Amino acid sequence: MHKQIADRLTVWQAQQLRELPWRRDPAGARNAYAVWVSEVMAQQTRLSVVAAYFNRWMEQFPTLETLARADQQEVLKLWEGLGYYSRARNLHRAARIVASECDGQLPRTRAELLSLPGIGEYTAGAILSLAFGQHEPVLDGNAKRVISRLWDIDARIDLRSTESQLWGHSRKMVEAASAPGAMNEGLMELGAIVCRRRNPLCDSCPVQSFCLAHGRGVQEERPVRAPVQQVPHVEFAAAIIWEDVPGQSRLLISQRPERGLLGGLWSFPNGAREADDEDLQVCLRRAVRESLGVSVAVGERAAKVEHAFTHFRMTLTAFHARISAGEPLAVGVTNWCWTSLDDIEKFPCPVPDRKIIAALRDFAEST
Ligand code: SF4
16 A cells, blocks of 8 residues: 555656745756755745745855855844744754765765754655655655545554654655655645645545545544643743934844844843733843843833744733943843844844834834
8 A cells, every 4th residue: 555655646746746946956856955955944834935035045055065154143134034043053053064074965864864953854854855866754744644644543643653653654655656755745745735634635635545534534533633732921021222322323132042042043132021920121120130231221112012932922012221220241142232223134133023123113214
């Protein structure tokens, strides 16, 4: 059954694959660097969003060597808005390792690829099969859904035993495939456009006759998901610290520590409320002291923005502020600087801070 499914998916892939920038290759074979970049970008992100980022990325960093030579701030700036910034930092670090230790060529074994920052089992399988034509399996969210349904796997998808069952089927299929890259891509693409999470298009499915879940009428109950966890909500306060210098007002931004959420990006100094009853202005004075070692006089509210991360939802309230005592130092941040509302564009900033900047600009234009 694995071979028959693999053959059908390979044929279907050739007919149905959506055109995407990283799938165009004049030389016929996929460029390993392009496969790597696109697969990392596509994790947790819709392909329609990825395409624009991918094109900009390849214009600025057309080869692995150009990426390896780039400054981390350039890399983060280009990634701005895609989220999960550790992906960008790891791509950059891995490119530097490959450039210096592997003669600029991505390794061709799973073990060597897995030793690079940010490359996990899925990305390694994608590079090996799509770029190098190796019989190596892949397992992204789409492939998991298709395999769960084909073999009607009724165990919870988040269990390690289920994961290894899914990898086992994926491996058997790719080992039986005549064109491993095309088969793997067909498997993932089928999950993206036919075997959708809701309302799968079983009547248009090339492997319907093999699908146990469809035969039993339980396809929408597969995969079996873990119970939904409540996503916590956290309140943050941010300071827009102003300073007047001749000819302009400038504002202070700080660079977040490399490790941790949004590492390496620039944001308005901020901190999370420590208790539900902590006053946001008190929270803000504490956060600024801890990050910059200065006291601030907190003024009026400037903006309030909402943002959802994977593990929590944030409400960020920004206040105008001025330093009342002390000179800023990088105490709990990597760096800090004064900038203007125009020049802030040059810095990679998280989405919530971009929303605050937009609110500041709207206010400046209306006055
Ligand atoms: Fe998915 Fe339906 Fe095809 Fe089964 S028959 S693999 S449920 S689209």
